[in-house]
Amino acid sequence: MSLYLPWLIGAALAGLAAALLKRLQTQVARAERHAFEAEQLRLLAEELRSLSEPAAMAAALAGALTPLGKSAPIVLLLQDQMPATNEAAAVHVHGEPDANQWEGLWLSMRRALAFGPGTLRHEELNAWYLPLRGREGARGAAMLPLDLGPALGLRAHAQALCDLLGQALERAATERAGARLREAAEAQGVRNTLLATISHDYRTPLATIMSAASSLLAQGERLDTRQRERLARSIVDEARSLSRMTDNTLQLARLDGPDVRLTRDWESAEELIGAVMGRLRQRDAHTRVKTRVVPGLPLLRCDALLLTQLLDNLVDNALKYAEGGGVEILARREEEAVLIAVRDRGPGVPPAWRDRIFEVFRRGPENETPDGSRGSGVGLAACRAIATAHGGRLGYRARSHGGAAFELRLPIEEVPQ
Amino acid sequence: MIQVLLVEDDRELRTTLAGALRVEGYEVRAAASLADAMALLAHSDIELVLLDLGLPDGEGEDLLHKLRSLKGTPLLVISAREQDGLKVRLLDAGADDYLVKPFSITELLARMRVALRHRGRQVAAAVTRYEQDGLLVDLAAHRVCLNGEDVHLTPTEFKLLARLLRSAGQVVTHRTLLTDVWGADCSEQTHYLRLYMGQLRAKLEADPADPKRLRTEPGVGYRFS
Numbered sequence: 001m002s003l004y005l006p007w008l009i010g011a012a013l014a015g016l017a018a019a020l021l022k023r024l025q026t027q028v029a030r031a032e033r034h035a036f037e038a039e040q041l042r043l044l045a046e047e048l049r050s051l052s053e054p055a056a057m058a059a060a061l062a063g064a065l066t067p068l069g070k071s072a073p074i075v076l077l078l079q080d081q082m083p084a085t086n087e088a089a090a091v092h093v094h095g096e097p098d099a100n101q102w103e104g105l106w107l108s109m110r111r112a113l114a115f116g117p118g119t120l121r122h123e124e125l126n127a128w129y130l131p132l133r134g135r136e137g138a139r140g141a142a143m144l145p146l147d148l149g150p151a152l153g154l155r156a157h158a159q160a161l162c163d164l165l166g167q168a169l170e171r172a173a174t175e176r177a178g179a180r181l182r183e184a185a186e187a188q189g190v191r192n193t194l195l196a197t198i199s200h201d202y203r204t205p206l207a208t209i210m211s212a213a214s215s216l217l218a219q220g221e222r223l224d225t226r227q228r229e230r231l232a233r234s235i236v237d238e239a240r241s242l243s244r245m246t247d248n249t250l251q252l253a254r255l256d257g258p259d260v261r262l263t264r265d266w267e268s269a270e271e272l273i274g275a276v277m278g279r280l281r282q283r284d285a286h287t288r289v290k291t292r293v294v295p296g297l298p299l300l301r302c303d304a305l306l307l308t309q310l311l312d313n314l315v316d317n318a319l320k321y322a323e324g325g326g327v328e329i330l331a332r333r334e335e336e337a338v339l340i341a342v343r344d345r346g347p348g349v350p351p352a353w354r355d356r357i358f359e360v361f362r363r364g365p366e367n368e369t370p371d372g373s374r375g376s377g378v379g380l381a382a383c384r385a386i387a388t389a390h391g392g393r394l395g396y397r398a399r400s401h402g403g404a405a406f407e408l409r410l411p412i413e414e415v416p417q
Numbered sequence: 418m419i420q421v422l423l424v425e426d427d428r429e430l431r432t433t434l435a436g437a438l439r440v441e442g443y444e445v446r447a448a449a450s451l452a453d454a455m456a457l458l459a460h461s462d463i464e465l466v467l468l469d470l471g472l473p474d475g476e477g478e479d480l481l482h483k484l485r486s487l488k489g490t491p492l493l494v495i496s497a498r499e500q501d502g503l504k505v506r507l508l509d510a511g512a513d514d515y516l517v518k519p520f521s522i523t524e525l526l527a528r529m530r531v532a533l534r535h536r537g538r539q540v541a542a543a544v545t546r547y548e549q550d551g552l553l554v555d556l557a558a559h560r561v562c563l564n565g566e567d568v569h570l571t572p573t574e575f576k577l578l579a580r581l582l583r584s585a586g587q588v589v590t591h592r593t594l595l596t597d598v599w600g601a602d603c604s605e606q607t608h609y610l611r612l613y614m615g616q617l618r619a620k621l622e623a624d625p626a627d628p629k630r631l632r633t634e635p636g637v638g639y640r641f642s
Binding site for chain 1: 497499501502519521591607608611612614615618619624625626628629632633634635636
């Protein structure tokens with residue numbers, strides 16, 4: 001026994017040494033592995049930061065996972081929202097999963113759970129199904145085929161790689177949702193401004209109509225003929241302005257929509273201006289409005305009712321702000337366009353307001369114009385929408401010797417023979 | 418008394434219009450639907466119809482056809498702005514004129530007077546001589562005079578003017594003008610019309626951009642007034 005002791009000790013020492021050596025080697029290997037893993041995570045994180053396309057992101061993860069498994073992984077990611085059923089349209093897939101793999105990937109994503117060797121779930125599989133996890137559930141899954149006897153530590157690393165992508169996807173989804181919310185809030189803001197403007201603009205003529213009509217009703221017999229006539233006339237005038245505002249609001253809402261259809265035909269600028277003049281003369285035979293139309297202008301491809309509505313608005317505005325001075329409608333040809341301008345010699349639009357007059361805005365103390373009134377409500381906004389729908393431009397120009405010029409330019413199209 | 422059929426489904430407007438028309442001496446029959454209107458037409462001697470579009474039971478085309486097949490009773494279309502397509506279709510189909518809501522009683526009465534003046538014109542001898550405000554047109558002699566001076570019109574210009582004069586005071590749609598002057602195969606060629614109307618205005622109007630005789634009805638047609 002004692003004879004064997006030294007051998008035994010030697011053998012034990014040798015065994016110890018071998019074990020020590022092995023441990024040392026393992027430690028070196030582990031350290032190397034840790035370094036490799038850390039480097040891989042860093043590289044993938046960096047790569048994902050520069051990518052935004054789901055296809056490219058999935059390919060980056062697949063590239064990182066491939067050296068860990070037996071063959072190339074399959075990656076599935078959610079495009080946007082989680083669908084109720086496993087719809088192909090809702091996801092991007094890197095690789096070609098069979099039916100079982102497809103179900104496995106969806107299950108792993110929906111439950112945010114890993115399956116396969118070492119996970120205690122579906123240990124019999126020869127692949128890992130790893131969820132791409134963010135803070136709030138998974139936004140994808142990866143399937144990595146395995147050799148037999150995989151090291152447990154590798155799975156944790158593979159999962160870490162998958163989670164990197166999961167977090168990147170979650171960030172992108174949060175940003176998209178934020179953008180959607182901002183857009184919705186903006187649209188809501190525009191709608192609210194529009195509604196506030198409309199109700200404000202409607203209330204003024206309605207107040208006049210209400211007081212004039214109720215005065216006729218309650219005091220009719222005590223009013224003299226001239227007073228009654230004045231009240232009746234103001235009801236007619238205010239009703240006309242309400243009608244105009246209704247048309248403007250309707251057109252503004254319609255032309256703002258995604259699918260604008262105009263009833264276009266060949267129209268003559270001279271005739272459109274003539275029609276506007278005709279309507280003016282019905283109200284006032286000696287109108288202050290003059291015309292200057294160059295003969296032989298090219299025909300315009302436009303919606304006659306919308307164009308006359310635009311001109312009606314501009315002329316009405318000019319008459320209101322020209323302070324009794326003359327108003328001129330001018331039409332002439334420019335190189336590529338027909339110019340129709342409505343000009344007056346009134347005070348014009350103050351510089352600070354020139355960019356805003358075509359917007360729908362609310363008139364209130366905080367945005368009252370210096371002269372107290374050149375707020376157009378929806379009128380000029382409707383005019384600009386009409387011009388734009390025709391591929392034309394409506395702009396404001398301050399005239400050199402004072403006054404406002406609203407200039408509409410419409411593109412010239414070739415008339416058929 | 419002239420009997421007028423007023424077809425309007427809004428009670429307030431129907432009552433107001435009926436009241437205003439009675440003050441002017443018309444005998445007003447009111448209907449709130451096309452069915453009511455058809456029944457009234459069958460049993461009374463209506464001489465003019467005012468038809469509001471957008472009635473609950475149809476678009477009014479049947480009523481127009483019935484009127485035309487009976488005795489050519491004039492029909493005025495009353496439309497809201499959104500019903501422009503339908504309005505033009507009824508005018509193309511032979512309705513006499515139109516008014517867009519909201520309109521004044523003065524406008525309505527003026528349109529009615531013109532429509533009644535044209536009543537039965539299709540069968541009566543056509544007016545061949547027109548004279549007003551310095552313009553003289555002798556359709557038989559193919560002669561046009563403005564302020565005592567002869568105006569030369571091309572044959573097409575003359576045909577166009579004659580067609581508008583035949584319906585003086587009433588709107589004539591683009592399609593009707595194109596068909597009657599150029600022929601049915603040109604009914605869509607609005608640009609012919611723009612060109613020739615421009616030439617007519619240059620010859621007959623003091624300011625072609627502010628015409629007193631050859632009026633444009635945007636999106637519908639022209640009116641000689």
